[in-house]
Every structure is written in structure tokens, then in C-alpha cells.
Amino acid sequence: MNPAFLRKVNNIHVVADKVLIKPLEDSEKTSSGLFLPPGVQEKEKIQSGYVLKTGPGYPIGANVDEEPWKENKEQVKYITLQAKNGDLAIFTRKDAFEIEIEDEKLLIVPHQAILMFIRDDFSEFSS
Numbered sequence: 001m002n003p004a005f006l007r008k009v010n011n012i013h014v015v016a017d018k019v020l021i022k023p024l025e026d027s028e029k030t031s032s033g034l035f036l037p038p039g040v041q042e043k044e045k046i047q048s049g050y051v052l053k054t055g056p057g058y059p060i061g062a063n064v065d066e067e068p069w070k071e072n073k074e075q076v077k078y079i080t081l082q083a084k085n086g087d088l089a090i091f092t093r094k095d096a097f098e099i100e101i102e103d104e105k106l107l108i109v110p111h112q113a114i115l116m117f118i119r120d121d122f123s124e125f126s127s
Contacts, residue, residue, distance in 0.1 A: 005102040012101075014055040017111040019083045021091070022104070023049035045094070046115070049107060051087040056080070081111050088118040 014020050024047075057078035083089060095113035099106050 002102060005104050008101050009052055012053055014053045014108070016055045017058050017081060018055045019051055019081070019089065019109050019111055019114065020053040021049040021089055021096070021107045021109050022052050023047055023107050045092060046090060047093045047096070047107075048088060048090045051083050051085055051089050051117075052106070053085065054081050054083045055111075083111060083114060083117065084119070086120070089114050090116045090118075 009020070012020060057080040060077045060079060089109070091109050091114045096107040096109045099108060
């Protein structure tokens, strides 16, 4: 990835439960060597890609004081997402929104559309 692209990604702030994903390149050929037309590739139901950025999570409503005129200094709290930068995410393609930054195709995917992650860090499973 080019440096200009990485700078742009560092300046992106994803909102709520959204995840920014760099999709893996789709295969233009079947396993038998036949070339697929673009329409067939786009209609694939499942896609994978690497998580570049995640939003803060699902917002939790702030406690409402009995006296609504008082200033509420409580920060918004979030339920964090399972997705982490660097995860390989498998997600439903129909829920993704495509954007382009510095000629790089990226997808914005709601967290609920992600079916599973493949993560290199297995320390949480070791006993």
C-alpha cells in the first residue's frame, strides 16, 4: 500500500458499529480456468478482507437525571466491537458499502454483517 493511502486511512474515523475493510482481490477465474464476467463476481454473497479501522462500537444511552435542566457531563459509552485492526473478516457482501481512497477499493461494513474473523493472536485460547 502506498504511503499517501496509509496517511488517508490514519485520518479516517469510522463511526458507531462500522468497520473499514480492505477486500481481498476477487478471483476472475473459476477453478477450472473459466473467466467470470464482472456481474457474477459482484453478486457473490460472501467476501473476505482485512480490517483497517473500526468504529467505537454500539452507543449506550447516558443516564437521564431526574432534573433534565442540569448539565450532563457524562461521556457517551460504547459496547466495543469484536473486530480488531488486522483481522481477516468474512462478511456478507450485500451489506457492504464501497468507497475508493487513493485508487484503493475499500468497504464499509456494519459489524453485524461480519460472520467470522481469522486472527493470528491465539493467546486468549491457550491454557
